[in-house]
Amino acid sequence: MRRPLNVVILGASGSIGTQALDVIDRHPDRFRVFGLVTGKRALDREARYTATAVDPDCEARTEEMVTHPECDLVLVAIPGARALPPTLAALRAHKKVALATKEVLVMAGDLVMELARHSQDAIRPVDSEHSAIWQCLWGEHLDSVSRLVLTATGGPFWSRPALDLASVTLEQALEHPRWSMGPKVTIDSATMMNKALETIEAHHLFGLPLERIAVLIHPQAIVHSLVEFVDGSAKAQLGNPDMRLPIAVALSYPDRLPDAVPPTAFEAVGPLEFHRLDEERFPAVRLAREAALRRGGYPAVLNAANEAAVDSFQAGEIGFGEIVGLVESALAAFPGGGSSMQDILEADRWARDYVRSRVGIYKR
Ligand SMILES: NC(=O)c1ccc[n+]([C@@H]2O[C@H](COP(=O)([O-])OP(=O)(O)OC[C@H]3O[C@@H](n4cnc5c(N)ncnc54)[C@H](OP(=O)(O)O)[C@@H]3O)[C@@H](O)[C@H]2O)c1
Known part of the structure; x- marks a missing residue:
């Protein structure tokens, strides 16, 4: 045994x-x-x-x-x-x-x-989107895959296009419509930085180029992500939002745990919607693609500048609308560097210092 x-x-x-x-x-x-x-x-x-x-x-x-x-x-x-x-x-x-x-x-x-x-x-x-893609790829050849599609609920603000993101409070940013998660990832969902980080994550996990990884807004959070194949078919993994499922899949692979989560009552789910991501209002995914294409320390700068900016937002030092702006200006100011572990840790430290100095300027 x-x-x-x-x-x-x-x-x-x-x-x-x-x-x-x-x-x-x-x-x-x-x-x-x-x-x-x-x-x-x-x-x-x-x-x-x-x-x-x-x-x-x-x-x-x-x-x-x-x-x-x-x-x-x-x-x-x-x-x-x-x-x-x-x-x-x-x-x-x-x-x-x-x-x-x-x-x-x-x-x-x-x-x-x-x-x-x-x-x-x-x-x-364990991320639900990547677990969904992983499950869709079981038994498939990567050569047969044309595109990965990460779904996003859109967070609390996608469905409110008239809302001025600059005026959003911490309480509003922490109200995720579908998932109950820790504060950092919840705020990342509201800025769409979560989907930005997930785009880079998918690129590395599944070895597909960034231009073949797309994002679709799917407010119901029932389709956890999709894989499109060269023959025009697509596979998706569906279910009620419950992180115990991807956790169970990761722990028990290649088996499935009986009753890991209650089955989804699809007759009660209602219509499933899919929408394009508005990259003007939510530029985080574009920034992530650009950072990942530049390689070296750029993705680490994106990540660390975001972590530092989210900390400052939670501390009441900057507004919600400044989080992604600080990440963008950190990426623009980064002098570049190599891709060794040392270079990555240096890029991480540089970005945190950069954001802290910019936040200091705002506070003065
Ligand atoms: N929650 C989700 O549904 C979800 C979904 C997909 C991906 N993720 C990812 O999973 C990760 C965890 O998210 P979460 O929502 O579970 O976060 P969380 O609820 O904030 O929990 C964070 C955990 O990390 C511990 N921790 C914090 N700082 C630490 C340190 N320096 N050393 C050791 N432990 C430390 C915390 O301990 P204390 O409680 O003692 O502070 C807590 O146990 C994030 O990267 C997130 O993006 C989460």
């Missing part, structure tokens, strides 16, 4: 982390919690290893658990650039990585995918 899979969860107290614990707890025969890492909140739960970001040795303990010979799979769900070092460590140790943190692939997609070559499922996407 197979022993249960030993799982480490990075970001165990967050939205993805707690839903992953729910999936694991319902299948004790298949999964065992091996390690738990949190930010400030300690979890009242048993695990072989635990660490919180406030522990002075948190980084070392995290590395020890994600590379431990008995660890089988690492679920990466810490928002932002800080998830990169433990993801790289896990891949170097040939662990399976269930990846929720899209920022990791945005910053260092080439380096991460190089380390993931040890197995075809070394990285299992």
Whole structure:
């Protein structure tokens, strides 16, 4: 009999982390919690290893658990650039990585995918759109794919074209119409930076050029993404929005877990709409494509400038409408650089300093 899979969860107290614990707890025969890492909140739960970001040795303990010979799979769900070092460590140790943190692939997609070559499922996407595409691609050849289509709900503001984005409050930006998520990804959904980051993520995960990755607004969030094939057909993965499904798919691949989520009552869903993305009002996806085409440190600048701008928005230092503008000006001002790990970390630091100095100018 197979022993249960030993799982480490990075970001165990967050939205993805707690839903992953729910999936694991319902299948004790298949999964065992091996390690738990949190930010400030300690979890009242048993695990072989635990660490919180406030522990002075948190980084070392995290590395020890994600590379431990008995660890089988690492679920990466810490928002932002800080998830990169433990993801790289896990891949170097040939662990399976269930990846929720899209920022990791945005910053260092080439380096991460190089380390993931040890197995075809070394990285299992948890983002619902990428999980949908991954599932649609099972049994298919990449040569048969013409286009990937990422769906986007449009966040809270797409359906309100008359709303002046400059006047949006933090409370409004945190009201996502379909998904309940952590604050950073919810604000990214409102600016469409989430879809921007996901475009770069899809490019690295599935190896398709950026011009063959499209975005469609789909407010109902039932179609989680689509793959179009050269013969004119398309496959989609559908279901009620519930992150426990992509988490379960990533943990149990190639099996499917019975009753991972309740089935969708399609007769009650109503009409499904698809709309073009207005790139004038929401320029984030265009910025991401441009940054990814320039390669080197540009995607890391996009990501870090966005993280710093979202922090400043949450701190009340800048308005909602300034977030994407700061990212655009950081990309324009970035002097460029190489694509080694050192260069990427330098680009990340440069972008954070740039945004902080610009926010300082606004505040004066
Ligand atoms: N939520 C979703 O539905 C969803 C969907 C797709 C992709 N994602 C991606 O998944 C990632 C996690 O999102 P989330 O919504 O779960 O975020 P979240 O609810 O804000 O949770 C973040 C988790 O990371 C922990 N954390 C924060 N800083 C840390 C640090 N320095 N070291 C270790 N742990 C730290 C937090 O701990 P504390 O609670 O103790 O601060 C918490 O456990 C993001 O990259 C997001 O884009 C999320």
